[in-house]
Amino acid sequence: MKIAVCVKQVPDTWAEKKLRVDDSTLDRDAADGVMNELDEYAVEEALRLGEAHGAEVTIVTMGPDRAAETIRKALSMGADAGVHLVDDALHGSDALATSYALAEVLGGRGFDLIIFGSESTDARMSVVPAMVAERLGVAQLTFAQKVDLDGTSLTIERVTDSGFDTVSATLPVVLSVVEKINEPRYPSFKGIMAAKKKPVETLSVSDAGLDAAKLGASAAWSSVVDFAARPPKAAGIVVVDEGAGGVNIAEFLTDQKFI
Amino acid sequence: MGEVLVLVEQSDGAVKKVTTELLTLARSLGEPSAVWIGPGYSDAAAAVLAEFGAQTVYVAGDEAHAAHPVAPGAEVLAHLVGMKAPVAVLVASSADGKETAGRLAVRINSGVITDAVAISADLVATQSVFGGSTVVHSTVTSGTPIFTVRPNSTPPVAGAGAAVRSDVAIELSDAAKKATVTGSTVATKGGRPELAEAAIVVSGGRGVGSTEGFAVIEALADSLHAAVGASRAATDAGWYPHQYQVGQTGKTVSPQLYIANGISGAIQHRAGMQTSKTIIVVNKDAEAPIFELADYGVVGDLFAVVPQLTDEIGKRSA
Ligand SMILES: Cc1cc2nc3c(=O)[nH]c(=O)nc-3n(C[C@H](O)[C@H](O)[C@H](O)COP(=O)(O)OP(=O)(O)OC[C@H]3O[C@@H](n4cnc5c(N)ncnc54)[C@H](O)[C@@H]3O)c2cc1C
Numbered sequence: 001m002k003i004a005v006c007v008k009q010v011p012d013t014w015a016e017k018k019l020r021v022d023d024s025t026l027d028r029d030a031a032d033g034v035m036n037e038l039d040e041y042a043v044e045e046a047l048r049l050g051e052a053h054g055a056e057v058t059i060v061t062m063g064p065d066r067a068a069e070t071i072r073k074a075l076s077m078g079a080d081a082g083v084h085l086v087d088d089a090l091h092g093s094d095a096l097a098t099s100y101a102l103a104e105v106l107g108g109r110g111f112d113l114i115i116f117g118s119e120s121t122d123a124r125m126s127v128v129p130a131m132v133a134e135r136l137g138v139a140q141l142t143f144a145q146k147v148d149l150d151g152t153s154l155t156i157e158r159v160t161d162s163g164f165d166t167v168s169a170t171l172p173v174v175l176s177v178v179e180k181i182n183e184p185r186y187p188s189f190k191g192i193m194a195a196k197k198k199p200v201e202t203l204s205v206s207d208a209g210l211d212a213a214k215l216g217a218s219a220a221w222s223s224v225v226d227f228a229a230r231p232p233k234a235a236g237i238v239v240v241d242e243g244a245g246g247v248n249i250a251e252f253l254t255d256q257k258f259i
Numbered sequence: 260m261g262e263v264l265v266l267v268e269q270s271d272g273a274v275k276k277v278t279t280e281l282l283t284l285a286r287s288l289g290e291p292s293a294v295w296i297g298p299g300y301s302d303a304a305a306a307v308l309a310e311f312g313a314q315t316v317y318v319a320g321d322e323a324h325a326a327h328p329v330a331p332g333a334e335v336l337a338h339l340v341g342m343k344a345p346v347a348v349l350v351a352s353s354a355d356g357k358e359t360a361g362r363l364a365v366r367i368n369s370g371v372i373t374d375a376v377a378i379s380a381d382l383v384a385t386q387s388v389f390g391g392s393t394v395v396h397s398t399v400t401s402g403t404p405i406f407t408v409r410p411n412s413t414p415p416v417a418g419a420g421a422a423v424r425s426d427v428a429i430e431l432s433d434a435a436k437k438a439t440v441t442g443s444t445v446a447t448k449g450g451r452p453e454l455a456e457a458a459i460v461v462s463g464g465r466g467v468g469s470t471e472g473f474a475v476i477e478a479l480a481d482s483l484h485a486a487v488g489a490s491r492a493a494t495d496a497g498w499y500p501h502q503y504q505v506g507q508t509g510k511t512v513s514p515q516l517y518i519a520n521g522i523s524g525a526i527q528h529r530a531g532m533q534t535s536k537t538i539i540v541v542n543k544d545a546e547a548p549i550f551e552l553a554d555y556g557v558v559g560d561l562f563a564v565v566p567q568l569t570d571e572i573g574k575r576s577a
Contacts (some may be wrong), residue, residue, distance in 0.1 A: 015391040024395075037527075038508070045344075076512035095371065096364055121507065124388075125373045126354065130329060134362040143354055145501070155441075155475060160327065161353065161455065161510075162270070163502060167328055169438040179491075179508045180501060221370030225383055225396040230286030236538075240551055241559025245550035246567025249539055251577060252555040256537060258459070258483070258516055259575050 001055040001171075004111040006102060006132075007039040009067040009072055010122040017122060022219055022244060024224035025092045026122055028064070030138065035070045035206045038117025038152050040184040041177050043074045046115050048182065051147055056080050058111075062090060062101055075195035076187035080202035089205045092217025095123070099131030104205040107136055113154070118143050129176040139169030142176040261289040261346035262315075264339055266332060266359065267308070268351045272299035274307040276456045277351040279415035281408055282311035286418050287380055289346045290314050293422070294339060294571060296332045297325030300424075309422035311415060319427040323436070329355060334364035338429050340403050342365065342369050347382060352407040352511075360407045360479035369402025372465060376412040376513075376534075389535040410456045411513045446500045457486035459516045460535070462497075462505055464490035464528075466521015466561055467540065470498045475549075475565050476520060482572040488532075490514065490522045506531035520561045524549025 011017055015031030035043075036070045044056045059074040061067050062085040071082035085105055089162055093101065098219045106114055114136075116129040133140035144156035145164060157164040159178055187195070205212050214221055263285040268275040278293070285291035293313040295304070300318050304418040308316055317339055324331040336348060336359070348363065350356040352374050364371035382404050386395045399405070454460065461483065463476040473487070480487045489499040491506060505512055507530040515534035522528060524547055532538075532550060540549050540556040541564045550556045557564050 003472070019393060019395070082413075095361065099361075099365065119507070121530075124507075125361075126357050127364075127371070127373065129363050130358035130361045130446055134330070134365040134434075136331070137432075137434040139434075140358075142329075142358060144416070157444075159354070159501070160443070161447075161453065161502070163444045163500075165440050166442040166444070167330065167438050168439050173438075197291070221364070221401040222372055222397055222399045225398055227393055227395040230387075230392055230394050233552070233554075236550075236552075236554040238540075238555060238556040238558065239555060241557050241564055243563075244567075245541070245557040245559045245564035246569075246570050248540075249480070249555060249557060249564070249568050250571035253516075253572070254575060256516075257535075259572055 001049060001053055001112045003055045003057045003058060004060050004106055004108055004109070005039070005042050005046045005079065005095040006035045007059050007070055007102050008061065008120050009033040009042065009063050009070040009183065010036045010120055015033045018231045019192045019227050023092060024227060025217065031064055033069065036117055036120045038119055038177070038179060039176065041179050041181055042115040042117045043077055043079060044182045045147060045177050049113070049147070058083060060102065060105060061085070062098060072195055072201055073187065075198045076106045076153060076192040077185055078191060081198055084200055084202045084204060085208060087205040089212045089216050092214050092220060093124050093132060094220040094222055095127050096132050096221050097219060098217050099128050099135055101208070101210055102128070103132050103135035104210055105203065112171040114174045116174070118176040118178050129174055133174035138174055139152065141167055143168055144175060144177050145177065145180040147177070147181065211215065262343050263291050263486065264291040264336060264343070264345045264348045265291055265347070266315070266336065266350045266356065267293050268353060268356065268529050269299065269304065272304060274304050275514045276415065277410040279307065280353060280410065280413045281349045282308065282313055282510070284378060284408060284413045284420070285349055286312045288378060288382065290522060294316060294336060296335055298322055299359065305422045305424070309420045310417050312418040312420040313422050314420045315425055316422050317425050317427045319495055321428070322536035323431060324497045326440055327431070328438055328440055329358045330362060331431055332359040333366055334431055334435055335427060335429060336363045337366040345403060347404045352409045357407050360405050364405050367402055369405055371405040371407070372397055372399060373415055375405045375406045375408050378406055378408070380552055387534050390529055402499050409511070411458070412448065429435040443538065447502050451480060452484065454486045454505070455510050455512060457512070458514055459483045459485035460488045460505070460512050460514045461485045461491065461518045461520070462488035462522060463493055463520050464522030465492035465496070467493060469496060473499055475562060479518070479565050479569045482569045490528050497576055518550055520565055522549055523547045524552065561568045
């Protein structure tokens with residue numbers, strides 16, 4: 001079986017995120033880059049499926065040079081190979097452009113399973129997996145909290161507003177996972193050493209046969225008119241409970257007309 | 260005025276509140292038409308859609324549309340966009356809604372903006388990003404604009420519509436039928452407002468300590484007709500069902516009032532509640548980062564403060 005995991009490098013979760021004044025894109029240099037947390041769960045699930053069913057796991061990322069660190073991290077967790085799509089022409093790509101580029105890179109490589117984290121911590125759109133499934137014309141099994149592979153039949157529990165749906169499809173499948181699915185492993189020292197020798201293929205836009213007119217900020221299907229930092233919230237009132245804490249809150253709620 | 264398509268969100272045939280918000284918003288952009296996917300359309304549903312201004316209701320009532328996730332909705336909407344050339348398409352910012360919007364965007368080659376909290380008459384969307392720290396205005400520059408809109412961003416206001424039914428029969432593509440829903444498991448507790456839509460949310464975290472401890476949280480919620488939420492620490496411990504998790508990988512809520520009890524305020528939790536209008540915090544650790552968000556905070560034991568608050572609300576509303 002061939003599994004691809006799409007990962008994204010994002011600014012460190014705790015770092016303050018800002019948009020750049022010149023082109024309204026996320027300022028990625030302002031913070032350390034880390035693997036998007038939910039993508040760690042996607043890598044882990046790929047490795048587990050590989051261990052149980054035998055699979056070659058390829059990490060695919062689109063991003064600037066330093067996103068290669070994210071591929072290395074996944075390789076040190078145990079993935080086999082990496083593909084890094086890197087090109088200045090990709091800068092500022094929106095979800096439609098990203099899904100186009102990923103689908104082109106993924107299609108034709110014969111993956112049985114393409115796994116994503118269900119959301120990135122920076123853009124938080126949760127649409128790229130569905131878009132890639134639509135572009136590739138393969139089954140979409142997303143927001144999985146549990147995955148069960150039986151031969152070529154994949155069944156998941158898809159998290160819904162009220163519980164979960166059981167959804168099945170035959171491979172090939174685009175899968176996205178939520179954090180309830182597993183506990184990602186830490187790279188071992190051996191894994192880190194081994195990762196140094198694993199193959200990473202670097203592709204430019206033209207290597208990948210992509211149409212540059214569909215990529216980058218100038219091609220985006222949507223554009224930012226303006227943005228502004230919201231003034232920080234005025235500090236609230238904090239009191240120490242001396243026996244009337246509940247009554248204090250009730251008074252505040254009455255003032256605010258909640259009661 | 261141009262037509263604005265609004266994808267209906269429903270639960271067991273009942274129109275969800277977020278759809279009435281979207282219809283209200285759609286009336287400021289053009290003439291709203293509702294789009295119903297799957298079986299279960301009823302007079303009761305029609306009455307709600309009419310009350311909030313739907314002039315037309317497109318009903319794609321085929322069983323098959325409900326048997327497959329997400330893709331059928333995108334294909335029905337793509338068909339309607341082709342036929343009706345609407346000025347915009349509005350979808351709720353739920354997991355299903357966002358994915359439907361994403362697939363639709365690919366199908367009709369149009370831009371999509373997710374998690375809008377407002378849309379102006381000239382179709383400029385307002386988004387609140389990075390945990391509410393930045394406000395962004397953006398527009399779709401190519402194709403028919405598609406917006407997903409956060410629940411609780413537009414107060415629903417009635418405005419009469421005709422809700423004329425128009426049936427839509429389309430053949431789903433083979434790709435749309437590749438994933439099949441074989442079962443549905445409901446794990447929520449009845450009787451309270453739905454978390455994502457509630458005007459007031461009362462949440463508990465690790466500080467609640469146990470399943471039994473959540474009785475205190477539920478009692479406060481009921482005194483305020485609120486929904487109950489939980490941090491991941493509480494859902495992972497099994498004290499409260501996962502469906503109630505608030506945060507990055509749970510629900511994003513934006514209620515008028517959010518009361519956080521025994522929750523420290525990890526970034527992943529904040530991501531799901533930071534845009535709440537008023538935030539109350541009860542936590543025994545004065546250093547807990549959640550206090551940074553508090554409009555009103557009490558440093559104290561939630562098992563003392565919360566029951567007292569519930570009692571006091573009872574007295575004041577009696
Ligand atoms: C990929 C990923 C996704 C995540 N997604 C989410 C998410 O969606 N939602 C989410 O919530 N978390 C999420 N988390 C987890 C998050 O990082 C925190 O671990 C979690 O939010 C902590 O929950 P908590 O605040 O209840 O617990 P803690 O951080 O342990 O805080 C408990 C608080 O309770 C207080 N307390 C204890 N006893 C009492 C008492 N008797 N009275 C008053 N106060 C008391 C303590 O002072 C403390 O501040 C995610 C993590 C990861 C890695």
